[in-house]
């Protein structure tokens with residue numbers, strides 16, 4: 001039986017854990033230089049520079065110009081589980097599941113949901129229409145090739161906007177669609193103007209941006225910005241970019257276009273969350289995510305990980321935007337739909353995300369959770385645990401359990417009992433029930449005078465008697 005205090009449970013075997021409720025603990029919240037939204041107009045960038053230089057003159061530790069470009073506290077999520085996520089090898093979402101996921105994401109508070117192209121199949125088109133009719137708070141987008149045939153189908157579905165994409169790297173120009181930059185630019189203009197004429201949002205994105213020629217990229221982005229695209233998108237389609245490259249490209253683009261900038265980052269080298277954070281620092285306004293990061297190959301920036309990272313930067317802002325306690329439910333919903341487990345090391349919902357083990361950690365956590373926690377479990381509707389029944393435990397952790405059990409032991413007695421727990425845990429990990437029995441036997445031995453600190457043999461005898469009693473006692477008859 002899980003011995004936690006407030007009825008929550010871990011998805012794993014919690015028998016060695018004890019939950020600690022320190023809701024009145026003094027978790028620190030990071031303080032952040034305020035950020036201003038910039039639309040990248042050069043005049044604006046210059047005035048930010050002048051303001052920052054003035055601040056720096058007065059105080060060298062004052063925010064720099066780059067800090068004012070940051071959108072770490074001013075961003076929108078484009079949730080693409082129902083588009084990129086459907087490209088995950090294991091994914092098959094029937095209509096009911098798509099609707100459940102869309103509703104859950106909307107209740108969580110994402111600003112946009114991106115859906116598979118209605119050109120993909122007849123059912124994809126019908127599902128897109130069905131989700132548009134749900135009346136969700138968030139905006140619904142669909143994602144199409146840069147082609148008039150796809151655009152004509154997309155605008156008839158009832159979406160709030162269309163995300164248009166075409167590869168600009170030499171790899172994709174040669175081996176995917178075979179079109180040159182002149183053709184891409186001409187078609188992009190045609191598609192964007194068509195979608196705009198329907199009165200809905202349109203975004204233009206270059207696929208494989210980080211392996212595209214910078215002059216080609218900036219020139220097509222500038223062209224589509226001039227004709228009034230709502231957003232341009234940068235895509236690290238193969239997951240090759242590092243944070244420095246992301247920062248440089250976004251920052252350069254920020255100086256070239258006035259419209260919003262979206263970023264889409266694959267996680268092939270494990271950089272997707274770091275790259276998304278860096279992209280926000282450099283001024284992107286929209287970040288693509290999927291639940292658990294599912295997508296092509298190893299997928300993209302995961303919703304939960306990104307939210308955790310941005311919460312660490314500005315908890316109040318993130319809490320005000322998103323229903324954080326829903327994260328676990330959404331991840332479980334998607335994990336079940338695509339038949340995978342939530343990874344053990346997942347931020348926030350990984351099965352030991354809020355479990356503290358080593359004695360040194362446990363003592364400090366019990367005094368103040370901020371010592372070893374950057375995320376507050378209670379903000380995500382979760383519980384903090386301290387694991388006790390192992391050889392790395394310490395007397396402070398044991399003392400907290402003694403107090404929870406309502407036992408009366410002095411510190412010396414607790415240290416003595418801790419030594420016994422360690423001795424037993426050197427042989428095998430002790431469950432919480434094992435620890436509790438030991439503490440109860442120890443305490444009753446002390447109260448009855450059968451035991452004093454350091455009487456190892458007497459304690460062994462009492463434990464042996466307790467074990468024999470509990471294992472040989474005949475089971476009680478069932479209640480009448």
Ligand SMILES: CC(=O)SCCNC(=O)CCNC(=O)[C@H](O)C(C)(C)COP(=O)(O)OP(=O)(O)OC[C@H]1O[C@@H](n2cnc3c(N)ncnc32)[C@H](O)[C@@H]1OP(=O)(O)O
Nearest residue numbers: 117119120121145146147165166167176177178207237296
């Ligand atoms: C990086 C990304 O994740 S982008 C999004 C990926 N999403 C999808 O692919 C959605 C699901 N896809 C599908 O259902 C199908 O691939 C469809 C309906 C889009 C196209 O199917 P098909 O016509 O059978 O073509 P197929 O998939 O074999 O090849 C892609 C075609 O699109 C063209 N193409 C590829 N990318 C683009 C683009 N961004 N813009 C315009 N055309 C493109 C290719 O040249 C090729 O054309 P072809 O028929 O002249 O050879």
Ligand SMILES: O=C(O)CCC(=O)C(=O)O
Nearest residue numbers: 165205207233235237264
């Ligand atoms: O449309 C986009 O921005 C991204 C498309 C995509 O999935 C990718 O390039 O990986």
Ligand SMILES: [Zn+2]
Nearest residue numbers: 084237264295
């Ligand atoms: Zn992608």
